[in-house]
Amino acid sequence: MEILIDSANIKEIIRLSDLYPIDGVTTNPTIISKEKEPFLPLVQDIQRHIGNEKMLHVQTLSTTANDIVNEALHLTNQLDGNVYVKIPVIPEGIKAMRMLHQEEVKLTATAVITPLQALMAAKAGAHYVAPYVNRVSNLSVDGTQVVEEIVNLFNTYKLSTKVLGASFKNVDQIKQVALKGSHAITASPDMIDAMQEHLLTEWSVDQFSSDWQMAFGEKTFIK
Ligand code: G3P
Numbered sequence: 573m574e575i576l577i578d579s580a581n582i583k584e585i586i587r588l589s590d591l592y593p594i595d596g597v598t599t600n601p602t603i604i605s606k607e608k609e610p611f612l613p614l615v616q617d618i619q620r621h622i623g624n625e626k627m628l629h630v631q632t633l634s635t636t637a638n639d640i641v642n643e644a645l646h647l648t649n650q651l652d653g654n655v656y657v658k659i660p661v662i663p664e665g666i667k668a669m670r671m672l673h674q675e676e677v678k679l680t681a682t683a684v685i686t687p688l689q690a691l692m693a694a695k696a697g698a699h700y701v702a703p704y705v706n707r708v709s710n711l712s713v714d715g716t717q718v719v720e721e722i723v724n725l726f727n728t729y730k731l732s733t734k735v736l737g738a739s740f741k742n743v744d745q746i747k748q749v750a751l752k753g754s755h756a757i758t759a760s761p762d763m764i765d766a767m768q769e770h771l772l773t774e775w776s777v778d779q780f781s782s783d784w785q786m787a788f789g790e791k792t793f794i795k
Pocket of ligand 1 (some may be wrong): 578600704706707738740756
């Protein structure tokens with residue numbers, strides 16, 4: 573399962589990429605606006621830090637197909653590397669995806685709430701679809717179930733589009749979508765940390781260290 577960072581915070585992107593096998597970064601206008609920096613230099617800076625191989629998913633803002641296409645082409649002109657243009661699955665977004673697919677632009681369909689939206693986006697040429705797990709769960713519908721249904725639909729119809737689970741508020745949601753076959757997830761830095769950190773693991777490591785020090789008076793094997 574691919575793991576992406578859902579953030580535009582350079583420090584966090586550097587820190588997490590140093591620790592973990594990160595496959596890329598996803599952003600959206602809300603995430604970008606939190607950094608209070610000009611849009612294009614910021615995404616170019618993210619790209620510089622992650623390199624040309626890791627994925628960078630950048631979202632369009634317009635709501636009509638022609639404007640979305642223009643924004644998407646502008647983005648792909650300004651950014652090198654492994655760029656995916658994220659487009660929300662509104663009807664005009666689907667139209668834009670179909671147009672951009674002809675231009676061979678790599679696409680991520682975003683703000684996916686239902687399996688049928690995902691199916692339509694896949695048919696329109698999206699390489700990834702991003703179901704919003706927690707936002708769906710807030711509607712009293714299990715968001716992880718929606719991910720499972722999309723995975724099943726793509727398998728049934730032999731579609732190569734990947735599912736990129738997004739919008740997580742706890743690690744159990746991430747575990748559930750991993751078990752249900754999500755090809756990828758994107759999560760905020762605190763969620764990625766929470767996937768790995770565990771008090772009992774920390775406690776065990778402290779115990780190894782203190783036992784060793786008691787016996788040998790050293791903190792490492794190598795002096
Ligand atoms: O990548 C999708 C995401 O940014 C939406 O997440 O946490 O705002 O629901 P959230």
